[in-house]
Amino acid sequence: MIAEAGHYALVLALGLALIQSTVPMLGARWHDAALMNVARSTALAQLLFALASFAALVTLHVTSDFSVVNVFENSHSLKPLIYKITGVWGNHEGSMLLWVSILALFGGLVAAFGNNLPLSLRAHVLAVQAWIASAFYLFILITSNPFLRIANPPIEGRDLNPVLQDIGLAVHPPMLYLGYVGFSISFSFAVAALIEGRIDAAWARWVRPWTLVAWIFLTLGIAMGSYWAYYELGWGGWWFWDPVENASLMPWLAGTALLHSAVVMEKRNALKVWTILLAILTFSLSLLGTFLVRSGVLTSVHAFATDPTRGVFILLILCTFIGGSLTLYAWRASALKQGGLFAPISREGALVLNNLFLTTACATVFIGTLYPLALEVLTGDKISVGAPFFNLTFAPLFVPLMIAVPFGPLLAWKRGDLLGAAQRLMAAGIAALIAFAVLWAWTRGGSALAPLAIGLAVFVIAGALCDLAERTGLFRAPVATAVRRARGLPRSTWGTAFAHAGVGVALIGIVCETTWNSEYIGSMKAGDVAKIAGYEVELDSLAQRQGPNFREMVAQFTVSLDGRRLSEMTPSKRNYPARGSSTTEAALLTRGVSQLYISLGDTADGTIAVRIYHKPLVLLIWFGPVLMAFGGMLSLSDRRLRVGAPKPARAPRGLQPAE
């Protein structure tokens, strides 16, 4: 009953989306306010039905209704409740349902809070949202229905892939989807602007916060996914240049570029055409990511050909939306008026430079990810493009970008003073040189590359601080004045500083982890001691234990430093009988921002293969993105964005007679 209700709710959502796709467009055409307002009510109703459908699937999973294929294939009655809920999106059908629910959520938010948008713009935006929604509702209903029943319900489910039975699944996909799908709003705004043939200040004002929201979620989602892979997969890697990861990195890079070009558009009314294109590209890359991950084309071009319905359907959606929007762009973009002139050396110029490097970085990832596919389809040759390729092509692009980052906020709009900015960054430059010199002397004769990279990161962080010091007049004015000015600074300025510093922090983590990572690989038996980076790690015991839906082999280690006992670490290997598969549960010991990492290998008569890593400053890799997201949130809470367009003052209803 619940399954059928959920299915029916989804069909109704599709019906509403179809109305929302057409009626408001006609209303805008005929200047009929009533028809345009249909967009608002259908968007809200559609959200209601999409959520109802999603809630139905959650209920089915929680109650372990194995008469539903999706539950049978991905759940188990003994699975802990949290994984029963997260298991809803731990599979293809459920994750697509989450995707459309979030899409409906964003549409609903625009409908609910879009009161100060021009009526026709809101109608167009919501109609475009509904086009996307309709396509994906159809996709789910035709090829990936999560509510299908089994004729003879089995007694027990097949359990969720054990790698996914982790708290990471509760956070990572919803965050990532909020990011991916959030960019649909900027896309809809861009397409609406092209349909209307004009963009004004209200447009830029609206697009930036939505892009920022999506970007914050995507940043956190990617960082979370990376940390999850780091502790779950058991070999301590945190980024693999895997096509699935690249699929999320591309919209992030394009979205970051969009965020910066939208600033220029909001403040200076320039780069309109480019911003529109970026908005289209960013969401197109999100769609591409969905296609790559969901069609199976990545595992092999042949896997794609054997079960083509889903892949072909998403490919069709992809071509329609990307092709359609780009055609519309080619046709209408020239109608948009360019405004706001600026010199090459200016805040705008710096942001354009940022866009150049970010989009090139994005293109590099795109080429590296899709080239092997294209080559195989065209010539039948199979090649691999992996981490070494990206390290060689992607990383160099970030060097000039990072050098330029601190200059951007210090340049004035329209026409900047590069020499002046450089003088104001003197302190940051000195800090960077000191960091480089100290590290180089310390590593003595080692490669200068890592100290240089860290010097660069220090430059970015110190540059962000310099900008703040400059604006508050710290060290020049009395402290009280500086504090007062700091309070008066717009939140978006603080946001910029935090986000830029976050980039530097992440870079320090990345460089330290990859350069000064140390590892121990060996067979150990109870009582053996391994020495790594000054720590002594002793294996105390090995034991078997029974979990709710798995058995595990737990090894207990004692970690000590200079003979002083610090802590215990208990990595394990789990075996899930329902799927006959196993996972490695690594143990982590956090010391400051560095970590000790132990993962287990095979056992053979009393000895066990052990890998122990010491990862210096590794947590900075994820602390950086958290800082960036925090900067984004600060910027989002800026007065300028909170207050919105001024509302018309209510006309006085007649004057009160004086007493």
Next chain:
Amino acid sequence: MVGSSAVCAVQPDEIMADPVKEARARDLSRELRCMVCQNQSIDDSEAPLARDLRLLVRERIAAGDSDAQVIDFLVARYGEFVLLKPRFNPHTLMLWLLPPLALAGGGFALWIYGRRRSRSASAEDQSPAKLSADEQARLERLMAAEPSPDGPV
């Protein structure tokens, strides 16, 4: 890739006695793909095939091969697919050239755009965007609703 018999990447029994040679083996392993996995290097992979490849790399190094010889040996046996960093050849020409070309092309486009903008700057009129008929009507409504400052109070 979670096999039913998970083996850890780089097993203790694989490690070579000579740390210099072992370091070379590890570096080479990072550039070689485990062909039954999704985009994993044999250094990271737990698959039995990756173990075979790791042992093969160490065997070749022990036999005195240079890094290039080891790579050639593996490519001869398993094809270009085994390399995570494709070699520069006619088929991968575009792969290696496109990223720098994208940067150069983007920079060039910006330069042209900047020149054209500065040239047409003087010609372009700086009048604000024109209002549509709807907006003109709305503006008039708003202005009518506003009590005029110099009117009688």
